[in-house]
Amino acid sequence: MSNQHEWIPNLAESVPIAARKNQTSLYLIALEGYRRGLQLTFYSQFIREQLHLRYSLSNGDKTHHFQGSCGDHVTPEAMEICEDKSWTYQHLEKANVPYPKGKYFTKDHPDQSIIDFAEQMNAPYVFKPADGQGGKGVMVNIKTIAQLKKEIDYVRNTLKYSNVILEEYVPGEEVRIFVLENQVLAAANRQPASVIGDGVHTIKTLIEQKNEFRKSIPHLYFRPIKFDRDLKDYLTELDLTLHSIPKADERVFLRKISNVSRGGDPIDITDQLTDRQKQIAIQAVQSVPGLPHCGVDMILEGDSGKVIELNTKPGIGSHVFPVEGKNRNIPKHIIDYYFPETANENIRAHATEYFDFNHIQESVRERTTETIVIPAYQKLLYQETIHLAGHTDLQEMYNWLKKKVISMNIHGTIEKINENEYKLLLASSSNKEIEYVKQLIKDSNKYKVSVKDEVSTNNPVMLGFHLIDEVESLTNQELIKELEQVEKQVNVTDKEINRLNKRIKLTENSFSWKVTNIFRKVLKVK
Structure with missing residues (x-):
């Protein structure tokens, strides 16, 4: 990685x-x-x-x-076309760009009309919202009519997507290609969410570990692998559960779709695209008037491929910060x-x-x-990372330092490393200001800290002076959503505890448990 x-x-x-x-x-x-x-x-x-x-x-x-x-060279008309998958397919058809064949169904079409059309096609199928985002509601590799009926009910009634698309399932790698001015700049293969076994931990634990790794990547920080219905259903298809323990080095895929928002891993494959695949992506963007740059979702087939979607506001994090490959x-x-x-x-x-x-x-x-x-850009020529040793109230010291450094146009951060150690990053256009702040700390009688170590650095610096704290960096809306996620996880944990307690009680009340009670007591004495 x-x-x-x-x-x-x-x-x-x-x-x-x-x-x-x-x-x-x-x-x-x-x-x-x-x-x-x-x-x-x-x-x-x-x-x-x-x-x-x-x-x-x-x-x-x-x-x-x-x-x-998306910049303003992308016209409103182009955005409207790309937001409607059926309209997008019409433009691809006119430009002879290959795409999965299927049909668009509005809210006025009953579920039976979708089933009737499916029976005229060859399985497997893909069923998805016509106006969905982030891969939500995209059901792939549907092999039977019975399974399709189940997915129709889920997408239309549970997820509330009335306008939908049924199309042929195209096996192959799904990639996101970024095109600008008739040139392919990047391509990322979005591998479905997966974990690699170690022969010790359960799939549930491996997912939790993988989510910690994803937090180290900026655009994946808030995109964990979620323990939702789709994940559990897919594991069931594989005869696995969250409590299964994969073998060492065994990769277990957790979903059928590869969307990054659903836990997928972006892998750069720009240099692996064939000339034909690049040309298809470019032609797809050219098929929509007023579209100079765009994200093209494509399924690769041999040295060719089929376009499944055009995105006027594509996430570029997968190209800038791939999990594997060149940025x-x-x-x-x-x-x-x-x-x-x-x-x-x-x-x-x-x-x-x-x-x-x-x-x-x-x-x-x-x-x-x-x-x-935003104030005009200014280059901060001098930086120092200063380790402070001692005992003090971090918030109180931060407030004191903030008044000092801002008045001198110094920028930086302060954070707690351990119980009695703090790290202070200072950056300025002049080294004199930094030396002055260090002297203030050394001379201070109010705070029981001392300068332990000083190192010239060249770290990224956020303008202003900040106390490093993940919670402080979140908006109120994000804090509320984070709280909701924590509460959901707590509820899941509570349900699991209750389930186990019920199993324990049932076992204790069983005949075999009562019969073997004497043996357990003997073993305990030993």
Whole structure:
């Protein structure tokens, strides 16, 4: 698996926690523009009665607006086409781009009409929402009509997707290809969620360990493998349960679909694509007018393939931070495209400064301000990591230091390493300010800490002065969702405990347990 040092050096640790939940693409592109000296502005926009975070970049002469990874060169008409899978397929058909054959069903079509069409096709099938996102509700490799009926009921009645698509199942690798200006820039094979056995731990424990690893990757931080119905049903098909123990080095797949949002692993395969596969992806994007860049989902078949979806706002994290393979600097290419005059800004190629995102999300989404303009980029030439030894109240010391460092235009972080040790990162355009702060700490009688170690560093630095704490970095909405997930996990655990207690009571009340009671007492004495 890939390590952080194999990723783009000035991006690997420059994504704050607040930007890792569905906003990684937005943040990476905004950060690239900011580091090039472009004016970065965030604002909110109501679309279909929902509030969305938007941003713009400007060089003074021109301004471009973005939503996620989608810039304003992508027309509204192109976005509308790509959001409707049936409409997308119509454009692919006209351009002779291969895609899975099937049919679109609206909410006015009864379930029986889907069954009737399926009986005219050859199994297996794929059944999915026409307007779904993140792989939710996508049911693949459906082999029987009975199974199809079950999935129709689940997607339409449980998930509430009325407009659906039934199409042929195409076996093969599913990949996400990023195309910009008729050029394939990246391709990632999204391997379905899986774990590798060690001969000791259960599948449940292996999933928990895998989820900890995913938290080390920015765009996977909030995309754990979930213990949901689909996962458990698939394990049942494999004659496995969450309590099964896979053999050492045995890979166990947990889902049929490979979407990253459903626990899939992104693996870079850009250099493995054939010329034919690249051409199909490019032709697919060309088939939609007003679509200069796009994410193309394709099933690879030999040296060819079939397009299954076009995404105008594709997540680029899989290309920038693949679990395996070479990283691809998509943010750089996007800013090069919209602001070609900044393409040779090599002076900022290794910039480490990045901006806070938690405050931006809170302010814009809660409507406390209409726009937030990020201060102009500034290079912090001097950095030091300082280890403090002693005993003090971290929050109190942070508040004291914050007043000092902000007044001197110093940026950095402070965090607790262990019971009596703290790490302080300071960065400034002048080394004198850093030396002054260190002396303040040494001379302070209020806090019982001392400077233990000083090391010149070149770490990513968030502008401002921050107390490192995952909870502090989350918005209120994210905290509520995190709490809901914890409560769900607690409920699952409580149910499991109750189930085991019932089993224990049933066993204790059984005839065989009572008969062998004397032997257990003897063994216990021994």
